[in-house]
Amino acid sequence: MLSSAAPSPAVAISVSEDGPAARWARRVATDQVAKGHVARPIIATYVGLWAVLSIAFTAAGLFLTEVVVTGDRGRWDQSVNEWFVDQRTPWADRLTGAATFMANTLPVVAIVAVCCLVLLLLRHWRAALFLASALTFEVTVFLTANTLADRARPDVPRMDSTPSTGSYPSGHAAASLALWVGLALIVTVNVRNRLVRLVAWIVAIFMAVLVAVARTYRGMHHVTDVAAGMLLGLAALAAALIAVRVVSAVIDARRARVRRDEAASRSVPSDLEVPS
Numbered sequence: 001m002l003s004s005a006a007p008s009p010a011v012a013i014s015v016s017e018d019g020p021a022a023r024w025a026r027r028v029a030t031d032q033v034a035k036g037h038v039a040r041p042i043i044a045t046y047v048g049l050w051a052v053l054s055i056a057f058t059a060a061g062l063f064l065t066e067v068v069v070t071g072d073r074g075r076w077d078q079s080v081n082e083w084f085v086d087q088r089t090p091w092a093d094r095l096t097g098a099a100t101f102m103a104n105t106l107p108v109v110a111i112v113a114v115c116c117l118v119l120l121l122l123r124h125w126r127a128a129l130f131l132a133s134a135l136t137f138e139v140t141v142f143l144t145a146n147t148l149a150d151r152a153r154p155d156v157p158r159m160d161s162t163p164s165t166g167s168y169p170s171g172h173a174a175a176s177l178a179l180w181v182g183l184a185l186i187v188t189v190n191v192r193n194r195l196v197r198l199v200a201w202i203v204a205i206f207m208a209v210l211v212a213v214a215r216t217y218r219g220m221h222h223v224t225d226v227a228a229g230m231l232l233g234l235a236a237l238a239a240a241l242i243a244v245r246v247v248s249a250v251i252d253a254r255r256a257r258v259r260r261d262e263a264a265s266r267s268v269p270s271d272l273e274v275p276s
Contacts, residue, residue, distance in 0.1 A: 045246040049239040050137060054144040057232055061149030061168045064224060080223045081154040084216055093159065096214035100160060103172035103211045108135065108179055115183060126244055127186045131179075133240035138178045138233060142171045145232075151225065159218040170221045170229030176211035177233030180204035185237070208233070 069077050101107065112135050119128035143165075151168035165171070184204035188197050212230060215221045221229070 041250055042243075042247055045243050046133075049243060050140055050144075053137060053141040053232075053235055053239060057141055057145040057169060057228065057235075058148045060228065061145050061151065064168065064228070065149060065151050069222075069224065077222045077224050078154060078156075081156045081216060081219055085156050085219065088159075088217070092217065095210075096217045097159070099207075099210045099214040100172060100218065100220075102207070103176040105175075108175050111179060119186070124186075124190065126248060127190065129247060130240050130244045131182050131186065133243050134178045134182045134236045135175065137239045137243075138174050138236040139171070141232060141236065142169060142174055142229075145169060146171070151222075154219050154222055156219040158220055160220055162220075167221050168225045168228060169232050170212070170215050170226045172215050173208070173212045173221070173226045173229030174232040174236065177208040177230050178236045180207040181233065182237055182240070 068074070112131060116128040116132055119125070119131070146165050146168065149168045150166045153162060153167040181204045184197075184200040187200035191197060191200075208230065212226045215226055215229075216223050
């Protein structure tokens with residue numbers, strides 16, 4: 001079970017506490033807090049990471065649609081969906097339908113909310129922030145890249161209602177990977193039982209791959225859209241880790257400054273002191 005004393009992902013999901021990300025976060029936090037800025041480095045980090053990911057995935061989407069899969073070069077991408085159409089069976093239809101439902105917005109939000117509540121009750125606020133941040137990065141970058149790239153969906157019979165969003169990247173694949181791999185990372189950091197860790201990773205990999213295959217099988221995305229979605233999920237997790245490191249460093253720097261101010265105030269003699 002989760003231990004309230006165990007380290008959170010903001011600390012433990014890295015090679016070293018003295019790694020480049022940790023040193024950078026501490027340096028930025030110390031500098032900004034010394035200037036009296038607490039919220040500024042946090043907001044700048046979240047906005048900056050969102051902007052970097054949005055530009056990267058939008059550019060990749062435009063390159064994909066305008067260069068890689070244009071004309072006859074894109075035939076192989078379409079052929080994957082056509083192959084899946086030929087393989088459809090009732091049991092696979094039900095399985096992929098269930099997988100798609102689990103990656104829909106409401107189930108994902110519900111799972112994240114419950115997990116974050118449990119983590120907060122166990123005093124793992126960094127882990128809760130890590131998970132919430134990962135899904136926030138995922139959905140905001142997805143909406144940006146999806147709107148700007150605006151790729152058409154596969155020209156095959158689709159098994160789900162077609163939403164107003166485009167095909168690139170797959171939001172279901174991105175959300176599924178960010179959610180389940182994020183939970184597996186949290187379990188790995190906070191649970192000592194190796195069997196529980198193994199089960200967490202089996203579930204995470206199974207759910208991420210199942211949703212990715214399901215979206216292609218059901219004709220909702222090209223295989224390249226699904227691959228981009230999975231990369232987005234991984235990128236969202238990395239961005240969340242950096243963001244939580246900055247938040248943690250800012251809080252630590254703020255606490256250190258308060259302690260220094262209190263110590264300094266105690267060391268200054270009062271003007272009202274009467275000499276003995």
